[in-house]
Amino acid sequence: MADDAIPVANAAEFFSFDREGLAIHTAMARHVGRATDAFAMRYLPPENLQRYAHGGSWEHPGADDVRDSGMRDHKAESGAQFDAIVDHDLKMIADMVASLNGQLNQQFAQMMFGTVEEAAESVGNVVDAAGQAPEEAYYQMLEKIEVRANPDFSIRWPTQIAGAGATERLEAAMNGASDAFKAKLEALKEAKAAEAREREAARQARFKRYGR
Amino acid sequence: MRILLAIGCNKYDHESPLEVAESDAERVFKALLRPEIGDYDAAHSELLLSPTLDEIRGALKRVLFDASPIDTFTFFFAGHGAVESGSFYMLPKDSPSRGLSMGALSLADLFRAIGEAAPQQSNIFIDACEANGLIADLGVLLKSDLIGDADTPGVTLVATAAQDQSAEETDDGGLGATALLDVIEGRDVINDTAPAFDLVEIGRRVSTRLRAESNQTPVVWGFNLHGPPRFCRNIRAGDDPSRPLRDVLQVWPDEPQEGAQARFEDLWRVYSTISDDWRPRRFARVVDAILASLAATPGAQAAVVERLAAACFERARLSPDVFRPAQVGSALLVCLLPYSSIDQIARQAEALCEQIGDAVLAAGAALVSALDADRYALLSKRHSGVADLFLLPLRIANVLGWTGAATGLFPPGDPREGEAMALFAKLLDRVIEHYSTSVVAVGDGQAAPFAVALAQAAHLGLTEQADALAGLLFVDLIKHRAHVARDDILPEAIFDFLQGRASGDYTTVQEWVSRPDAMTGVVLLAGARLGLHEVFDPDLWRLDEHIFTTYVPEDYGRFGDQLITGGRNLNWTIGGSFFDIAELDGLASPRLTSPSNPLTMAAAVLAALTYPDRVPWFLLAAPSAGPPPSP
Numbered sequence: 001m002a003d004d005a006i007p008v009a010n011a012a013e014f015f016s017f018d019r020e021g022l023a024i025h026t027a028m029a030r031h032v033g034r035a036t037d038a039f040a041m042r043y044l045p046p047e048n049l050q051r052y053a054h055g056g057s058w059e060h061p062g063a064d065d066v067r068d069s070g071m072r073d074h075k076a077e078s079g080a081q082f083d084a085i086v087d088h089d090l091k092m093i094a095d096m097v098a099s100l101n102g103q104l105n106q107q108f109a110q111m112m113f114g115t116v117e118e119a120a121e122s123v124g125n126v127v128d129a130a131g132q133a134p135e136e137a138y139y140q141m142l143e144k145i146e147v148r149a150n151p152d153f154s155i156r157w158p159t160q161i162a163g164a165g166a167t168e169r170l171e172a173a174m175n176g177a178s179d180a181f182k183a184k185l186e187a188l189k190e191a192k193a194a195e196a197r198e199r200e201a202a203r204q205a206r207f208k209r210y211g212r
Numbered sequence: 213m214r215i216l217l218a219i220g221c222n223k224y225d226h227e228s229p230l231e232v233a234e235s236d237a238e239r240v241f242k243a244l245l246r247p248e249i250g251d252y253d254a255a256h257s258e259l260l261l262s263p264t265l266d267e268i269r270g271a272l273k274r275v276l277f278d279a280s281p282i283d284t285f286t287f288f289f290a291g292h293g294a295v296e297s298g299s300f301y302m303l304p305k306d307s308p309s310r311g312l313s314m315g316a317l318s319l320a321d322l323f324r325a326i327g328e329a330a331p332q333q334s335n336i337f338i339d340a341c342e343a344n345g346l347i348a349d350l351g352v353l354l355k356s357d358l359i360g361d362a363d364t365p366g367v368t369l370v371a372t373a374a375q376d377q378s379a380e381e382t383d384d385g386g387l388g389a390t391a392l393l394d395v396i397e398g399r400d401v402i403n404d405t406a407p408a409f410d411l412v413e414i415g416r417r418v419s420t421r422l423r424a425e426s427n428q429t430p431v432v433w434g435f436n437l438h439g440p441p442r443f444c445r446n447i448r449a450g451d452d453p454s455r456p457l458r459d460v461l462q463v464w465p466d467e468p469q470e471g472a473q474a475r476f477e478d479l480w481r482v483y484s485t486i487s488d489d490w491r492p493r494r495f496a497r498v499v500d501a502i503l504a505s506l507a508a509t510p511g512a513q514a515a516v517v518e519r520l521a522a523a524c525f526e527r528a529r530l531s532p533d534v535f536r537p538a539q540v541g542s543a544l545l546v547c548l549l550p551y552s553s554i555d556q557i558a559r560q561a562e563a564l565c566e567q568i569g570d571a572v573l574a575a576g577a578a579l580v581s582a583l584d585a586d587r588y589a590l591l592s593k594r595h596s597g598v599a600d601l602f603l604l605p606l607r608i609a610n611v612l613g614w615t616g617a618a619t620g621l622f623p624p625g626d627p628r629e630g631e632a633m634a635l636f637a638k639l640l641d642r643v644i645e646h647y648s649t650s651v652v653a654v655g656d657g658q659a660a661p662f663a664v665a666l667a668q669a670a671h672l673g674l675t676e677q678a679d680a681l682a683g684l685l686f687v688d689l690i691k692h693r694a695h696v697a698r699d700d701i702l703p704e705a706i707f708d709f710l711q712g713r714a715s716g717d718y719t720t721v722q723e724w725v726s727r728p729d730a731m732t733g734v735v736l737l738a739g740a741r742l743g744l745h746e747v748f749d750p751d752l753w754r755l756d757e758h759i760f761t762t763y764v765p766e767d768y769g770r771f772g773d774q775l776i777t778g779g780r781n782l783n784w785t786i787g788g789s790f791f792d793i794a795e796l797d798g799l800a801s802p803r804l805t806s807p808s809n810p811l812t813m814a815a816a817v818l819a820a821l822t823y824p825d826r827v828p829w830f831l832l833a834a835p836s837a838g839p840p841p842s843p
């Protein structure tokens with residue numbers, strides 16, 4: 001701000017429209033929030049998004065396998081040129097929304113993958129793909145994870161997210177793999193599914209009654 | 213200096229004459245000039261009998277501007293009043309039949325004069341027909357150039373006749389003036405402990421009496437936050453009856469109350485909305501700021517809250533919602549929570565608890581009568597229909613929660629405790645009799661009130677009713693797979709949420725579904741308290757994988773904060789954390805820590821009823837739960 005500029009707090013106002021201005025910015029924040037939620041839901045189903053009113057730690061008594069990664073702040077800023085406002089440049093809306101969403105989406109992605117990475121590393125559940133065939137790395141990864149069965153005993157296979165080009169490389173490798181490898185992989189998947197169903201049956205048995 | 217201007221007008225050029233207005237003014241004038249009662253300055257105070265408008269204006273000029281700086285100014289008027297174009301006028305002898313703005317004393321004019329003279333405290337007592345027009349005038353008076361001026365720290369107004377009502381007269385004088393004199397002369401006792409009274413305290417007493425004894429609905433508003441109560445002395449207090457009021461006032465702690473004064477305009481603004489547009493957080497923000505500015509002087513904090521309570525309870529009585537006084541009192545009490553470890557504050561908080569308890573008793577009794585006369589009395593008066601599919605269940609939770617809380621607001625052994633228990637039992641019966649199909653879990657806004665109601669029903673041994681309540685809620689949770697609305701759902705989103713509830717498809721209202729919710733925790737823990745294992749456990753699988761949360765604060769002194777920092781968000785997954793309600797109870801109860809004393813406990817319960825995004829989980833913990841396990 002130039003030295004001779006009038007401080008905002010003391011500046012005269014001319015038809016302030018305070019309430020309307022606040023409402024418009026609130027609406028824009030909600031719009032950005034919805035877009036960010038939509039981005040998050042590419043990775044998480046909406047029923048897995050949780051909302052808490054107060055601070056403090058998260059605890060999961062009776063569920064020792066749940067990991068608490070703590071609270072992270074996400075924030076984004078965007079500005080508008082006074083001239084663009086005066087020019088009534090409606091493109092400003094799209095630019096600001098894109099800027100805010102870009103920042104928030106990037107932070108969300110970093111947080112999510114960072115959390116998964118931390119959790120995996122904390123228990124040594126990491127596979128190094130370097131120096132081995134992609135299909136072998138995939139097999140090792142599957143060996144290390146524990147899949148879960150739904151209450152109807154269908155299997156919840158984990159969602160796979162890979163970087164640019166990695167998916168194509170893995171697909172090509174899998175297609176070109178030997179029959180023996182494919183059979184070995186299927187056997188592993190069946191074994192994993194069977195273990196999952198066994199665990200789910202044991203879990204359901206802990207209820208006083210399950211199903212009709 | 214203490215100045216009194218008393219006006220009584222029997223004779224009118226264009227209105228019907230009155231019989232006792234002059235004698236009322238004389239009686240009040242004489243009483244308030246007595247050193248042991250009002251101690252007003254005899255040399256500068258004035259009594260006007262059937263004056264003209266010019267005589268009133270002249271007297272106002274003399275008493276307000278010709279004397280030394282005024283500490284307390286009291287204005288009494290008995291005579292005809294009238295409302296014209298939204299303004300209230302006091303009619304002098306020569307008032308015209310038309311054109312009151314030119315020929316009568318408007319309340320706005322009186323306030324302008326007071327604002328300019330700026331006494332520390334101004335008291336206005338009007339005993340006139342159509343005095344209820346003063347309510348309409350409040351909007352005008354709230355303009356900053358009238359009473360919001362920081363140089364006018366306190367204005368209190370009592371008006372003892374309502375619009376379309378004539379100020380009633382008896383052989384002894386007007387009912388309003390007689391009720392006022394009975395209090396200030398000690399025939400009607402408010403208490404025998406306070407050395408002096410504000411007009412608000414007296415006004416509340418007069419108001420209660422006139423409501424009971426006549427068809428009057430008096431108006432009391434305003435407050436004095438600056439210095440001691442200074443309208444008149446409490447003649448029934450135990451000290452020397454001949455001691456002048458000015459001596460009594462000198463013993464008032466000379467504590468700085470600039471904090472209250474600086475926020476006077478904000479306070480007036482929220483005060484004026486208590487009876488219609490009640491928003492507890494907005495109210496609390498102003499009170500919190502005042503109390504924070506007085507943190508170094510607990511005596512001043514306690515005094516400010518006492519005054520605010522007197523004024524705000526009375527203002528809340530103007531609301532058609534009979535629970536409003538209890539809600540306002542609770543918001544005020546919760547503001548005291550952070551300071552409740554200080555003895556002076558704790559005493560004030562305990563007194564406030566009793567007043568809130570009284571307010572709940574009055575509201576609950578009114579509700580029982582209404583339900584006995586009309587089983588649909590709990591439905592919305594203006595927007596029933598679809599809206600009540602959501603609001604009625606919420607209302608049911610609230611009436612049970614608030615009346616359930618009342619028993620904990622009185623000292624042990626107080627007869628009102630038994631009254632509160634009986635009232636709660638009656639209401640529980642009425643709800644189950646008339647509204648069992650609306651005992652459903654629609655939103656997390658019900659979690660705190662149902663936690664209170666279920667815990668209280670269990671505590672009082674109302675087993676059958678408590679089982680019915682918990683059972684109905686459990687069945688509804690299962691029916692809707694525990695889809696309850698967030699406590700802060702926008703009113704505009706409720707219709708869509710109800711459609712989701714009807715169809716089972718919540719796709720369009722995902723953001724308003726509470727995840728994790730609190731209602732499920734309330735119902736399951738209540739089931740454990742009530743021993744409903746055989747009822748709940750066989751069907752618990754139907755909520756498999758549902759997650760709910762129980763937030764427990766680190767310090768209950770901050771349980772009224774908008775955002776509570778610290779504490780523990782305890783998350784529970786059905787079929788993950790536990791598989792039957794005994795297992796949940798065993799894991800949860802030791803973690804649901806309780807406030808350290810009964811006062812904090814009562815205030816925490818009221819905080820949860822006032823701000824529905826928190827739940828007093830300790831009410832649902834097993835009594836024998838041991839020390840909390842480490843996180």
